[in-house]
Structure formats: C-alpha cells, structure tokens
Amino acid sequence: QDRPLPFPRSSHMQRQPQKKTEIKWKCLLANCIHEVLSTRQGWRETDRDDWDFIWADKDWIRMHFDECRAGLPPTTKVNHFRNHYELTRKDHMVKNLKRMINNLRREDRASEAAMYDFFPVTYALPMEYGVFVEDYKRQTDKPIWIAKP
Known part of the structure; x- marks a missing residue:
C-alpha cells in the first residue's frame, strides 16, 4: 500500500534546527548530477x-524507498516520489484534476471546483470514446479538436 512521504512539520511543531557541518549524499546514477554533487563544498x-x-x-x-524510509529523519530529501x-x-x-473537481462538487464546494x-x-x-462522441x-x-497519440 502506498503511503505519502512525510512533509515538513508545520512551524509550531518544528524542532529547533541543528547546525549541520556537512550533508551526506548518495547518487545511484553516473551522470552530471554525481559530478555536480561531488564538487559541492560541505557535501560528502x-x-x-x-x-x-x-x-x-x-x-x-x-522498489526500495518504502523499506529504507522508516528510519529516515523527516528532513531527508529525495529527487522522486x-x-x-x-x-x-x-x-x-487530468484524471486526478477531474477527481478533485468531482470531490469538491460532492462536498458542495462548487466555487472551489470552478477554480x-x-x-x-x-x-x-x-x-472515454463514448463521452467524446456525445460531446x-x-x-x-466548428470547434477545434486536438488528438495526441
């Protein structure tokens, strides 16, 4: 089951920031990102x-993030989710935007859905071919229709 990644806590829940002298990083790709990170001062x-x-x-x-995420602090950064x-x-x-509109309408929040x-x-x-033909x-x-493969 997918679980959302932890987001930074709201300001009233924030712990006092700790001064970090270096940032430890890991790069699983041999590309320019690795090259850039290896030249950053204070990054190891x-x-x-x-x-x-x-x-x-x-x-x-x-494949791996769920198994290692449990032990990570909430400040850990990842380039994908x-x-x-x-x-x-x-x-x-588009599917998610339509779902949001429908959820807002169901909750009688039509003005928000209109946004x-x-x-x-x-x-x-x-x-959705049938719906497309009806519309x-x-x-x-003479509307303009755009089809993308």
Whole structure:
C-alpha cells in the first residue's frame, strides 16, 4: 500500500534546527548530477544508508524507498516520489484534476471546483470514446479538436 512521504512539520511543531557541518549524499546514477554533487563544498558522498539526500532513478524509488524510509529523519530529501506519474503523465494528471473537481462538487464546494477550469476538456481514448462522441455531436459551431497519440 502506498503511503505519502512525510512533509515538513508545520512551524509550531518544528524542532529547533541543528547546525549541520556537512550533508551526506548518495547518487545511484553516473551522470552530471554525481559530478555536480561531488564538487559541492560541505557535501560528502556516502555508500551507507545514512544519507541526507539521494538522487535515484524512479525504479529504485519504487522498489526500495518504502523499506529504507522508516528510519529516515523527516528532513531527508529525495529527487522522486512514489507514483510520480500521477502528476507527470498527462492522462493521469487530468484524471486526478477531474477527481478533485468531482470531490469538491460532492462536498458542495462548487466555487472551489470552478477554480479548476484552467485545463481544456480532455478525453482519455479509447476509454472515454463514448463521452467524446456525445460531446462532439453537441457542438454547434466548428470547434477545434486536438488528438495526441
């Protein structure tokens, strides 16, 4: 079961910040990120699991992050989050925006739901083909339709 990553605590729950002399980091990719991190003053690479910051690919996050997250302090930073595709894939992002609108309407918060009018009417084909055809038939003027594979 997916659990949300811990977010920073609100200001009234914050512990007093501790001065840290160095930041331990781990990079699982041999690329420019590794090169940049290795030249940062006050940053030290670690092979252990005591890192403050990790740069990992999304597959590593999906497979390993839950098992190591339990022992990490809330200040630990990661470059990806589980299920990132819920925002980074357009079809999933639209699905989540539509879900938010429907939830707000169900809660009688229509004015808040109306604030989500910033994205165009979108259909995920072939699943929503029937709805798309009905909306298309209802159009009286000559609308412009954009199809993306």
